[in-house]
Amino acid sequence: MAHAAHHPTALSVNLNKVALVRNTRHLGIPSVTRAATLCLEAGARGITVHPRPDERHIRRHDVFELAELMQAWPDREYNIEGNPFHNLMDIAREVRARGLPLHQLTFVPDSEGQFTSDHGWSFPQDAERLRPVIAQAQALGARVSLFMDPEPVQMAAARAVGADRVELYTEPYAAAWHTPDCAHQLERYRAAAQAALEAGLGVNAGHDLNRENLTEFLRTVPGVSEVSIGHALIADALELGYAATVTDYNHRIAEAFR
Numbered sequence: 452m453a454h455a456a457h458h459p460t461a462l463s464v465n466l467n468k469v470a471l472v473r474n475t476r477h478l479g480i481p482s483v484t485r486a487a488t489l490c491l492e493a494g495a496r497g498i499t500v501h502p503r504p505d506e507r508h509i510r511r512h513d514v515f516e517l518a519e520l521m522q523a524w525p526d527r528e529y530n531i532e533g534n535p536f537h538n539l540m541d542i543a544r545e546v547r548a549r550g551l552p553l554h555q556l557t558f559v560p561d562s563e564g565q566f567t568s569d570h571g572w573s574f575p576q577d578a579e580r581l582r583p584v585i586a587q588a589q590a591l592g593a594r595v596s597l598f599m600d601p602e603p604v605q606m607a608a609a610r611a612v613g614a615d616r617v618e619l620y621t622e623p624y625a626a627a628w629h630t631p632d633c634a635h636q637l638e639r640y641r642a643a644a645q646a647a648l649e650a651g652l653g654v655n656a657g658h659d660l661n662r663e664n665l666t667e668f669l670r671t672v673p674g675v676s677e678v679s680i681g682h683a684l685i686a687d688a689l690e691l692g693y694a695a696t697v698t699d700y701n702h703r704i705a706e707a708f709r
């Protein structure tokens with residue numbers, strides 16, 4: 452079996468955009484499961500999908516097919532993202548009812564038709580409705596990560612409702628890359644991650660990370676356990692192929708820790 456790249460931050464490849472292209476014909480190509488296999492063989496530590504209610508890309512059957520595939524990769528992780536008040540928990544319960552692996556659920560407060568994810572949960576407003584569904588997800592055996600804006604003051608509240616991790620929404624950093632605002636944004640994420648770690652949370656990160664902005668982020672922001680990357684990585688794979696792309700992203704991660 453191919454070995455996962457081992458450095459402090461795991462690379463989880465989000466396959467939404469493979470499914471998006473696949474859905475434009477009734478031919479089943481590009482294959483989502485083949486993309487997962489090639490990424491895992493190249494050293495990706497996990498696979499992420501976001502089965503949105505409108506099934507614009509990842510469809511319900513993709514989730515179960517990937518879960519079946521992940522059985523052959525016991526040292527890798529499967530992360531399913533979504534809004535727990537829409538379709539996510541029903542999908543998670545079905546994955547577990549089939550006895551299939553599910554390592555992490557990432558709760559994202561997206562509306563059903565939202566263009567893309569663009570904000571995190573808010574406390575105290577979301578606390579009471581999140582608490583029970585976090586417990587339900589953990590009872591399924593999944594780690595729960597809350598998609599959050601990089602606000603240090605929100606981290607203790609995320610922990611208080613039972614979350615295991617937060618995923619820092621990184622679009623504002625990505626948008627500031629190579630602008631005068633970049634240092635300020637990096638400091639926001641550094642402080643938010645520090646606050647999360649001090650609250651007893653694990654730290655994930657994602658959204659618009661790419662080959663150029665990844666290393667600096669991981670050099671600056673402490674304790675990032677996982678980055679989930681999809682859009683830019685799949686765009687790169689259209690040029691370089693999955694294996695070379697995953698290898699390159701893992702090199703960029705490793706560079707942050709040299």
Ligand SMILES: CC(=O)[C@@H](O)[C@H](O)COP(=O)(O)O
Pocket residue numbers: 465467468500501503532559566567568598657658679681
């Ligand atoms: C939560 C997040 O930032 C992404 O993982 C999300 O999956 C992106 O969704 P689209 O691929 O539909 O833009």
Ligand SMILES: NCC(=O)COP(=O)(O)O
Pocket residue numbers: 465499532618656657658659660679680681682683684
């Ligand atoms: N949680 C972020 C993710 O899975 C992928 O986001 P993006 O790289 O497609 O922006």
